[in-house]
Amino acid sequence: MFKLKWPQFPSPYWFNGRYSEHRGIVAEDGTVPVYGSALELLDGVMPPAGTEVIITPQRFHLDAETAEEVTARKAREAAEREAYQAQQDREYRDRQDKWQREAEAANALLRIPVRWTSGLKTVLSGLSQNSMGTGTNRRSVAHILLLEPLDAGTLHRPANSFLCTAESGTNGKQWTAQLHTLSVGSKGPYVSQITCRQCLKLASRWKDSDSGVAPELIRG
Numbered sequence: 189m190f191k192l193k194w195p196q197f198p199s200p201y202w203f204n205g206r207y208s209e210h211r212g213i214v215a216e217d218g219t220v221p222v223y224g225s226a227l228e229l230l231d232g233v234m235p236p237a238g239t240e241v242i243i244t245p246q247r248f249h250l251d252a253e254t255a256e257e258v259t260a261r262k263a264r265e266a267a268e269r270e271a272y273q274a275q276q277d278r279e280y281r282d283r284q285d286k287w288q289r290e291a292e293a294a295n296a297l298l299r300i301p302v303r304w305t306s307g308l309k310t311v312l313s314g315l316s317q318n319s320m321g322t323g324t325n326r327r328s329v330a331h332i333l334l335l336e337p338l339d340a341g342t343l344h345r346p347a348n349s350f351l352c353t354a355e356s357g358t359n360g361k362q363w364t365a366q367l368h369t370l371s372v373g374s375k376g377p378y379v380s381q382i383t384c385r386q387c388l389k390l391a392s393r394w395k396d397s398d399s400g401v402a403p404e405l406i407r408g
């Protein structure tokens with residue numbers, strides 16, 4: 189990078205946006221002819237005659253770089269951007285993996301005696317909160333969706349109902365046909381972490397039992 193002097197009478201081409209980039213070639217006399225003016229060196233070292241330079245106007249001088257330097261700098265910047273993006277992707281995957289590990293560890297503590305998966309309560313009339321993707325699912329409340337009838341003491345639930353919702357309650361036709369949900373990690377889908385307090389509270393009665401059924405991933 190070196191600096192050139194503004195010419196005494198600068199061409200309007202410097203200012204009117206006709207050229208997105210100002211280029212010149214160093215002449216034998218050590219100036220850079222651009223738009224009819226021979227630009228003189230202000231600071232730094234003028235490259236040899238014949239070198240193509242790219243000029244960036246500043247308030248009191250002109251910055252100049254050889255075209256080669258500019259190409260190299262742009263390549264370097266592109267590589268840096270790529271490396272940054274790769275790092276972001278890696279961090280996002282790590283975060284997804286962490287969420288998945290947390291979900292699996294938490295769900296493993298639940299000892300539900302019948303087949304189950306994670307479910308979302310999405311009302312037919314309401315706006316959909318049932319979209320896949322970790323981000324959404326982490327914000328939504330995931331319930332224990334029973335895939336088989338449950339008869340445990342005073343607790344009775346038909347198949348395809350939420351653990352937290354009694355039969356006489358609001359579990360019924362107002363939910364959309366699809367009750368199950370899943371989260372998507374870097375390696376694929378997995379059963380969402382159960383976050384419904386009521387479901388977790390009801391499930392806590394089986395915590396010490398060994399007879400729990402592992403959560404089942406329902407796709408589609």
Ligand SMILES: [Zn+2]
Pocket residue numbers: 330331332350351352353384385386387
């Ligand atoms: Zn629930």
